[in-house]
Amino acid sequence: MRKVLAFDLGGTKFAFGVVNQDGTVLGSGRVETFAEKGPQQACERVAEAAHALLAELKLKPVDFVALGVASPGPLDIARGCVDGSPNLPGWTGFSITDFLSNSFGGLPARIDNDCNAAALGEYRFGAGKGKKNVVYITVSTGIGGGAVIDGRLMRGSNGNAAELGHIPLTMDGPRCGCGNPGCWEVYASGTAIARRTREALTAGRPSSILKFAGTIDQVTTHHLFQAMAEGDALAKDIWAESINYLGRGLGAVINTFNPDVIVVGGGVTAAGDALFVPMRKSASSYAFPRLSAVCTIVPAGLGGNVGVVGAAACAFEHVS
Numbered sequence: 027m028r029k030v031l032a033f034d035l036g037g038t039k040f041a042f043g044v045v046n047q048d049g050t051v052l053g054s055g056r057v058e059t060f061a062e063k064g065p066q067q068a069c070e071r072v073a074e075a076a077h078a079l080l081a082e083l084k085l086k087p088v089d090f091v092a093l094g095v096a097s098p099g100p101l102d103i104a105r106g107c108v109d110g111s112p113n114l115p116g117w118t119g120f121s122i123t124d125f126l127s128n129s130f131g132g133l134p135a136r137i138d139n140d141c142n143a144a145a146l147g148e149y150r151f152g153a154g155k156g157k158k159n160v161v162y163i164t165v166s167t168g169i170g171g172g173a174v175i176d177g178r179l180m181r182g183s184n185g186n187a188a189e190l191g192h193i194p195l196t197m198d199g200p201r202c203g204c205g206n207p208g209c210w211e212v213y214a215s216g217t218a219i220a221r222r223t224r225e226a227l228t229a230g231r232p233s234s235i236l237k238f239a240g241t242i243d244q245v246t247t248h249h250l251f252q253a254m255a256e257g258d259a260l261a262k263d264i265w266a267e268s269i270n271y272l273g274r275g276l277g278a279v280i281n282t283f284n285p286d287v288i289v290v291g292g293g294v295t296a297a298g299d300a301l302f303v304p305m306r307k308s309a310s311s312y313a314f315p316r317l318s319a320v321c322t323i324v325p326a327g328l329g330g331n332v333g334v335v336g337a338a339a340c341a342f343e344h345v346s
Contacts, residue, residue: 028091030341031076031130034140034333035097035122037061037113040072043331044083045338049151051331053083061113065120073129087131094136094341095122096143096333103185106137112203136344139186143336144328145172146179148289150339152327157286161279162326163190165272166292168203169211173283179343191215193278195271210278214271216247216294223250223264233260251297265300272301273308280313280321291326 027046034041036059043054055078057071080086095106102109106123123135138146145154145162154160160174171190173180180187191211192204200218202209212218227233227242234256236242239249253261279288288309295301302323310318328335 028342028345029085029089030338030345031080031087031090031093031133032334032338032341033072033076033093033095033122033126034337035059035068035095035114036140036333037098040068041334042072042076042079043334043338044079044085045335047342049147049335049338051334053079054331054334055079061117062115065114065117065122065125069120069122069125069129073126076130087133090130090133092136092341092345093123093126093130093133094143094337094339095126095138096140096337096340097122097137099139099189100186101137101139103137103181106135134345136341138181138337138340139172139188140333140336141170142172142179142181142185142188143340144170144291144326144332145174145188145289145336146339146343147328147332147336148291148326149174149179151335152332153289153324154287155327159283159285159287161188161190161283161285161288163276163279163288163290164292164326165215165290165294167215167217169215169275169292171279173285175283175285179340190275190279193275195274210271210275214268214275216292218271219247219250219264219268219294220245222267223247223260226260226264231260234258235261247294248296251300254300266304269301269304269308272305273310274312276305276309276323277312277318280309280317284317285321288321288323289326290323291328291332295325 041056044052106121127135148154149160169191171188193210196208199208202212235253238252239245
């Protein structure tokens with residue numbers, strides 16, 4: 027069975043794995059990115075760790091058909107590098123694909139936006155398998171997205187399509203990391219939910235959240251979930267508001283793409299049914315009934331391997 031060597035680059039970790047053509051991960055690992063130290067050191071360390079994995083699995087570069095990289099955008103696909111990514115300052119212009127290809131015997135290498143790669147991975151091997159129109163959304167530090175429509179991954183004119191976290195929900199509001207106010211991400215990401223919770227606590231709203239967090243500065247969505255389980259009024263209010271924001275953005279996604287399924291991943295999905303049950307109802311209320319009637323919203327199926335498997339899916343696509 028054909029294999030690819032796949033890499034999932036992030037601001038804090040650089041994961042890698044050996045992936046079969048059926049999506050099976052034969053082995054994987056990760057190193058710290060130390061992104062602020064630049065791309066050279068990160069690529070050198072991840073290549074060394076990947077070579078160690080290959081030795082452990084008794085594999086050589088010649089046993090692979092390609093190499094895939096999933097990375098935060100924006101990207102310069104042609105050059106194989108990031109192009110102004112806020113999570114990877116100082117990396118612009120460094121060809122990640124050239125470096126890794128040269129490190130592994132000149133394997134053909136492909137880089138794709140991490141959420142686009144995740145969308146293709148979930149479409150081929152995960153919760154979207156067997157569907158024709160699949161949108162992937164991650165709700166974590168930010169909100170990212172990718173879309174497979176009519177069986178083809180949407181990449182756009184230069185590989186940066188489906189930046190869904192930057193759908194504008196309002197004309198004003200908090201300013202997003204992209205520079206614009208009112209983005210979906212700045213209202214509904216895990217970071218935004220925690221920020222709104224801290225703002226409410228700073229304003230004097232009583233809550234048991236601090237019992238779990240200790241101080242306002244340490245509040246995360248995890249502490250919100252803990253307080254909500256105890257029936258805390260503030261936690262429930264913040265969560266209801268968050269569900270509304272998430273539903274509003276998902277309604278826009280449904281109306282735009284008319285998907286069979288929206289696959290939702292990321293840290294906020296740890297809330298389980300407390301997220302998915304009301305979020306489905308909220309999304310339906312913001313979408314055209316005829317479109318929402320054919321769309322299901324489900325948890326991601328690939329778990330922590332989504333980045334590596336997604337990178338592999340993109341690599342397989344370009345050698346098939």
